[in-house]
Amino acid sequence: MVQRVSYKIGDDELILETGRLAKQANGAVYAQYAGSAVIATVCASSTAQEGLDYVPVTVDYNEKYYAAGKIPGGFIKREGRPKDKEILVSRLIDRPMRPLFDISFGREIQIVPTCVSSDQINPPDILAVIASSAAVTISDIPFNGPVAAVRVGYVDGDYVINPTYEQIEKGQLEIVVAGTAEGFTMVEGGAQEVSEELMLGALAKAQEFITAMCHLQEDLRKLAGKEKLPLAPLNVVLENKEAIEKEAMPLLEKACFESTKFARHDSIAKVKADIAEKYAAQLEDEIQKKLFDALFDDMQYNILRKSILEKGLRVDGRGLEDIRPITCEINVLPRPHGSAIFTRGETQSLAVATLGTTLDEQVYDDIEGDRREHFILHYNFPPYSVGECGRLGTGRREIGHGNLARRSLEPMVPSREEFPYTIRVVSEIMESNGSSSMASVCGGTLCMLAAGVPMKKPVAGIAMGLITEGDKYEKYAILSDILGEEDHLGDMDFKVAGTVDGITGFQMDIKIAGVTTEIMEKALAQAKRGRLHILGIMNQTISKPADHISEYAPKIEKMRIDTDKIGALIGPGGKNVKAISAQFGVTINTEDDGTVTIYGKNSKSTDGAKAVIKGIVEDPEVGLIYQGTVKRIMDFGAFIEILPGKEGLCHISKLSRKRIASVSEVLKEGQVVPVKLLEIDKMGRLNLSYIDAIEDSEKK
Numbered sequence: 001m002v003q004r005v006s007y008k009i010g011d012d013e014l015i016l017e018t019g020r021l022a023k024q025a026n027g028a029v030y031a032q033y034a035g036s037a038v039i040a041t042v043c044a045s046s047t048a049q050e051g052l053d054y055v056p057v058t059v060d061y062n063e064k065y066y067a068a069g070k071i072p073g074g075f076i077k078r079e080g081r082p083k084d085k086e087i088l089v090s091r092l093i094d095r096p097m098r099p100l101f102d103i104s105f106g107r108e109i110q111i112v113p114t115c116v117s118s119d120q121i122n123p124p125d126i127l128a129v130i131a132s133s134a135a136v137t138i139s140d141i142p143f144n145g146p147v148a149a150v151r152v153g154y155v156d157g158d159y160v161i162n163p164t165y166e167q168i169e170k171g172q173l174e175i176v177v178a179g180t181a182e183g184f185t186m187v188e189g190g191a192q193e194v195s196e197e198l199m200l201g202a203l204a205k206a207q208e209f210i211t212a213m214c215h216l217q218e219d220l221r222k223l224a225g226k227e228k229l230p231l232a233p234l235n236v237v238l239e240n241k242e243a244i245e246k247e248a249m250p251l252l253e254k255a256c257f258e259s260t261k262f263a264r265h266d267s268i269a270k271v272k273a274d275i276a277e278k279y280a281a282q283l284e285d286e287i288q289k290k291l292f293d294a295l296f297d298d299m300q301y302n303i304l305r306k307s308i309l310e311k312g313l314r315v316d317g318r319g320l321e322d323i324r325p326i327t328c329e330i331n332v333l334p335r336p337h338g339s340a341i342f343t344r345g346e347t348q349s350l351a352v353a354t355l356g357t358t359l360d361e362q363v364y365d366d367i368e369g370d371r372r373e374h375f376i377l378h379y380n381f382p383p384y385s386v387g388e389c390g391r392l393g394t395g396r397r398e399i400g401h402g403n404l405a406r407r408s409l410e411p412m413v414p415s416r417e418e419f420p421y422t423i424r425v426v427s428e429i430m431e432s433n434g435s436s437s438m439a440s441v442c443g444g445t446l447c448m449l450a451a452g453v454p455m456k457k458p459v460a461g462i463a464m465g466l467i468t469e470g471d472k473y474e475k476y477a478i479l480s481d482i483l484g485e486e487d488h489l490g491d492m493d494f495k496v497a498g499t500v501d502g503i504t505g506f507q508m509d510i511k512i513a514g515v516t517t518e519i520m521e522k523a524l525a526q527a528k529r530g531r532l533h534i535l536g537i538m539n540q541t542i543s544k545p546a547d548h549i550s551e552y553a554p555k556i557e558k559m560r561i562d563t564d565k566i567g568a569l570i571g572p573g574g575k576n577v578k579a580i581s582a583q584f585g586v587t588i589n590t591e592d593d594g595t596v597t598i599y600g601k602n603s604k605s606t607d608g609a610k611a612v613i614k615g616i617v618e619d620p621e622v623g624l625i626y627q628g629t630v631k632r633i634m635d636f637g638a639f640i641e642i643l644p645g646k647e648g649l650c651h652i653s654k655l656s657r658k659r660i661a662s663v664s665e666v667l668k669e670g671q672v673v674p675v676k677l678l679e680i681d682k683m684g685r686l687n688l689s690y691i692d693a694i695e696d697s698e699k700k
Helices: 084-100 125-138 165-170 196-224 241-255 261-278 286-311 396-412 436-450 484-489 517-541 563-570 572-584 603-617 691-699
Strands: 003-009 012-018 027-033 036-044 057-059 109-117 148-155 158-161 173-180 183-194 326-330 338-344 347-356 362-364 371-373 375-380 422-431 460-469 475-480 492-499 502-510 555-560 587-590 595-600 625-633 637-643 646-651 672-680 686-690
Touching: 003 196, 012 125, 012 196, 027 125, 036 125, 057 084, 084 109, 084 125, 084 173, 084 183, 084 396, 109 125, 125 148, 125 173, 125 196, 148 165, 148 196, 158 196, 173 196, 183 196, 183 396, 183 492, 196 502, 196 517, 241 261, 241 286, 261 286, 286 460, 286 475, 286 484, 326 436, 326 517, 338 436, 347 436, 375 396, 375 436, 396 422, 396 436, 396 492, 396 502, 422 436, 436 460, 436 492, 436 517, 460 484, 460 517, 475 517, 492 517, 555 603, 563 572, 563 587, 563 603, 572 587, 572 603, 595 603, 603 637, 637 672, 637 686, 646 672, 672 691, 686 691
Parallel strands: 057 109, 375 422, 646 686
Antiparallel strands: 003 012, 012 027, 027 036, 036 109, 148 158, 148 173, 173 183, 183 502, 326 338, 338 347, 347 422, 362 371, 460 475, 460 492, 492 502, 555 595, 587 595, 625 637, 625 672, 637 646, 672 686
8 A cells, every 4th residue: 555745845745655666675665856756675684693793784875877867878878886976875874874773683684775766956865865764664674763864055145955956056055964853963064164153053954854854754654664573682691791890990991091002902902812811611602702892892982981071081191172293294205296194193194186187087977967077086095004904995985085075175176267177186094093084184185285286275174072971961071183992982973174264074973862052062163173273283384385286297278269260270070189289299178168278298388289279260460470480482572371371471572671682591491580460461461571671670
């Protein structure tokens, strides 16, 4: 039986429907708003596995080209591996939902939201979050939801709920907020240097819509919800728990506060190994071993939180607002166009900027329509950055962190018109212990400035944490520049990037419900102080773009020609452009509006090509002086080419004020000489005068 609920947003209804599609899944919901639609399904494996210490859930968002009435480009006309955008939306769904599954359910869970219709006006990602949560909510899978998401824009001085693509493009702010009816749990987005106050206002607007969407899903559950499957809790307890805890706790209280990451790791591992050796017989049982490991995690969790809340002391000895030592270096690599090393404590990014041409732009072919990006940022997190062995590759984490860094820097990157280069930044994480994505923002700024990219302002980022105590958070501590351990044990992890004047990038994951406005205000204010501190250190190394771009970077010249001259420049079958490109070793790109861009290896090649193009598209102008090439010498004068394909006659009488017997006394074929265009006669012939003759006359 088909069941449907709806909610009015603007002029259209947001519809949630179940019972018509994918009826063999544990749960399936079709969501539609205007011309965009998503079908989300959830399935669980038939058997449960006891003792899992994680939730085996996967989210695979996918977009079908037919949704926008398109056929995939390329040789294979089938959707292939997930695109970066699909991975980012999958993370958007996964992060708020994963904590709400009960770990004792013990079954593999797969959520598959599929965009099946796109009007290319309303983004489908918000629909995908709501549909995914609704599918799980009405299914027989235990879930402590529902959750919902909303995009908030700030356009022309007003907040806009779920803005269109056009409104997103025009807005100062674009954030996606997800959460439950009790409070938001995830925020991410970008902005054009907005204030902390404006950001808080957007979060308040978001919560109203999220609450409404959660209630809508509950309405659908009442109509079509299934009875939940039973949990499979582990009924075994750790033997000798009190004795182990009593013996290990004082040792861990010392081990947890070593000064460096590996020193702490080694000390904790030694305590654990010594205790495990004493209870070796008991720990031969796999379940007992898992419970033993879990107890040690809990003890560390409690020790570190207690130290922060009661003493204001963090694992590495810092105070709550202290930021680890920072060093910045630029131009560390000999051949790349711009390079930098940004080191903050035990986190380090080697950032490299490469300048390319329009032909190097990132081209996107997706259901939103074809588009091009001239700023690219790639983030790599190799296993050696944390002292481990592993495969090299790009996973969901790398794509997510890279997207955050890109969004943070992009508002300060010059437009194509201001700087006609394609810019690629690669952040290679050399070591990591706390927010390598924010280190990538700082390193990205440094390497672009070193490469001569005229950024509007430098950008820096900082990762913040939160520790709370009590149901109403009577006691809490906000941490600046968190470590990996503090991220793991904290109640909130949020990253803020921006300039001295405002926020450009934001990402937040909250593990507790109902974070108060007071906490958020203090956290954002503390993050701003940290950001300004980091920017101050970065500015001591480089604060404005280098005067010149690298000699190894391509040289670019831009010019504008009349649109009716484009055909003359290109020539039949591209003959003229190909000839100029071959002669000077350049690449020439011509746009419909008459913009011509010349890419060459050096200034000599681009200047030469530019001069030839000007010759083709410009008409000779009486009174101008040209550098002409003598083509033919006749008895009565010389034919001189002043522009490519345009020759004029310099009569023998115009070669000198003195009487000369022959033209060859003054000129030779192939000689480049300055000539002035005296007139264009009725037949279109060009009459020239040798400039030396004019100067002789003026001297007399």
